[in-house]
Amino acid sequence: MNLISDIIKxxxxxxxxxxxxxHGYADTPRNxxxxxxxxxxxxxxxxxxxxxxxxxRFTWCLGGITFFIFxxxxxxxxxxxxxxxxxxxxxxxxxxxxxYAVPFGRFLRNSxxxxxxxxxxxxxxxxxxxxxxxxxxxxxxxxxxxxxxxxVLTLLLSFTGYLLPWDQLGYWAITVGTNxxxxxxxxxxxxPFAELLGVKINSDIRFALLGGTQIDAPALLRAYVWxxxxxxxxxxxxxxxxxxxxxKDGGISGPL
Amino acid sequence: MAEALKEKELKSxxxxxxxxxxxxxxxxxxxxxxxxxxxxxTLGPKGFFFPKVLFEPSPVFPVGTPSDFAENTVxxxxxxxxxxxRDGNSFKVISVVCQHLGCAVHWTKEKNIFECPCHGSKxxxxxxxxxxxxxxxxxxxxxxxSDDGKLITDTRKIVxxxxxxxx
Numbered sequence: 001m002n003l004i005s006d007i008i009k010x011x012x013x014x015x016x017x018x019x020x021x022x023h024g025y026a027d028t029p030r031n032x033x034x035x036x037x038x039x040x041x042x043x044x045x046x047x048x049x050x051x052x053x054x055x056x057r058f059t060w061c062l063g064g065i066t067f068f069i070f071x072x073x074x075x076x077x078x079x080x081x082x083x084x085x086x087x088x089x090x091x092x093x094x095x096x097x098x099x100y101a102v103p104f105g106r107f108l109r110n111s112x113x114x115x116x117x118x119x120x121x122x123x124x125x126x127x128x129x130x131x132x133x134x135x136x137x138x139x140x141x142x143x144x145x146x147x148x149x150x151x152v153l154t155l156l157l158s159f160t161g162y163l164l165p166w167d168q169l170g171y172w173a174i175t176v177g178t179n180x181x182x183x184x185x186x187x188x189x190x191x192p193f194a195e196l197l198g199v200k201i202n203s204d205i206r207f208a209l210l211g212g213t214q215i216d217a218p219a220l221l222r223a224y225v226w227x228x229x230x231x232x233x234x235x236x237x238x239x240x241x242x243x244x245x246x247x248k249d250g251g252i253s254g255p256l
Numbered sequence: 257m258a259e260a261l262k263e264k265e266l267k268s269x270x271x272x273x274x275x276x277x278x279x280x281x282x283x284x285x286x287x288x289x290x291x292x293x294x295x296x297x298t299l300g301p302k303g304f305f306f307p308k309v310l311f312e313p314s315p316v317f318p319v320g321t322p323s324d325f326a327e328n329t330v331x332x333x334x335x336x337x338x339x340x341x342r343d344g345n346s347f348k349v350i351s352v353v354c355q356h357l358g359c360a361v362h363w364t365k366e367k368n369i370f371e372c373p374c375h376g377s378k379x380x381x382x383x384x385x386x387x388x389x390x391x392x393x394x395x396x397x398x399x400x401x402s403d404d405g406k407l408i409t410d411t412r413k414i415v416x417x418x419x420x421x422x423x
C-alpha cells in the first residue's frame with residue numbers, strides 16, 4: 001500500500017497543489033463535527049451519535065427503510081410518468097406498453113408496484129416497533145401523531161395508485177373503496193346521518209373523491225394528481241417534521 | 257402621548273387600540289379570512305372538488321320497447337348497469353350494483369339468482385338478498401312507458417321492490 005500513499009504524496013506534496021487547495025484535511029473530532037454541521041446533505045444527520053444508536057436491533061432501521069422506499073418510489077414514479085397518460089382511452093394501453101414495449105418498463109413498473117407494497121409493510125412494522133419499545137411515550141407523543149398521519153398518507157398513496165392501470169382489479173378496488181367512503185357518517189350519502197346535512201350522491205365525500213357519481217375520467221385524473229403530486233408533497237412536509245422531531249425529542253430512541 | 261390618550265379613553269369608558277395592534281389584528285384578520293375563503297372555495301360542499309357539470313350518461317334513459325324482451329327473461333344492459341326483468345307482461349328494472357360494496361352482480365340463469373363476484377352476495381330474481389354480506393335488496397328503479405312506446409327508466413328514483421310496470 002506504500003505505492004498509493006507515495007502517489008498521493010507525489011500529487012499533493014508540491015507547490016501547485018498547495019497553491020490551489022492551501023491545506024489538507026485534519027481528521028480531528030472538531031473537523032468531523034464541522035463537516036456534518038456545515039454540509040447541506042449531512043446536516044440532517046446528528047453530529048453526535050449515542051452508542052445505542054449503532055445497535056441496529058433496537059430500531060431495525062424500519063423508519064429509514066420506509067423513507068428509502070418513499071425516495072425510490074419518487075424516482076421510479078417520475079420515470080413512469082414519462083410514458084403514462086391518465087386518460088381513460090390511454091391509461092390501460094400505456095400500462096401495457098410499459099410492460100411489453102418500453103425498454104426496462106416492466107422492471108420499472110414492477111419495482112414501483114412491489115416497493116409500494118413493501119412500503120405499507122415497513123410502515124406497519126415501524127409502527128409495531130415503536131409501540132413495542134414504548135418509543136411513543138413522552139416526549140415523543142407528537143411524533144407518534146405525525147407517524148399516524150404518515151401511515152394514513154401511505155395507505156392513501158397505495159389506494160390512489162391502484163386505479164391508475166385502469167384495469168379490472170383497480171377499477172373494482174376503487175369501486176369498493178370509494179363506496180366505503182360513501183358510507184361515512186355525515187359526509188357519505190349512504191352513511192348514517194347523511195340526511196341531517198342534506199348530503200346526496202352528488203354532494204358527498206365520494207363525489208369529491210371521484211369528481212362524479214361513478215368511476216370515470218375525472219376519477220382517474222383525480223387519483224393521478226393525488227397520487228403523483230398532492231399526497232407526496234403533503235407526506236414530504238410531514239416527513240421533514242417527523243425527522244426533525246426525532247432530534248428535538250432527544251435523538252433516536254434506545255434502550256432505557 | 258399614546259399613554260395619555262389611552263388613559264383618557266379608558267377613563268371615559270371607551271376602548272383604546274394602538275395603531276400597531278390595530279394593523280396587526282387587521283392584517284391577520286384579512287389574511288385568515290382570505291385563507292378561509294380559499295379553503296371554502298376548494299373544499300366546501302359547493303366548492304372546486306364538486307363539479308356542477310358532469311359528463312356522465314343521463315340517469316333517465318330508454319331501455320327499449322316492451323317487445324324487445326322475451327317473456328320470463330332477465331336481460332342485462334351492461335352499459336347502463338341495469339337488469340330488465342320481464343315476467344309475463346310485467347316489467348321491472350333492477351340495478352346491477354351490489355348493495356354490499358357496489359360491485360356489478362351478474363344474472364345466473366341456471367340458478368335463477370343474481371350473484372356478486374366480489375364478496376359472494378346472492379339475490380333472488382326479485383332482487384331480495386338471501387346470502388352473503390349484502391344488507392338489503394338490490395335497487396329497483398322507476399320504469400314508465402313513453403308516448404312512443406318505449407320503456408323509460410329513471411335511475412334517480414328508487415321504487416319499492418313490489419313495483420312493476422304491467423303492459
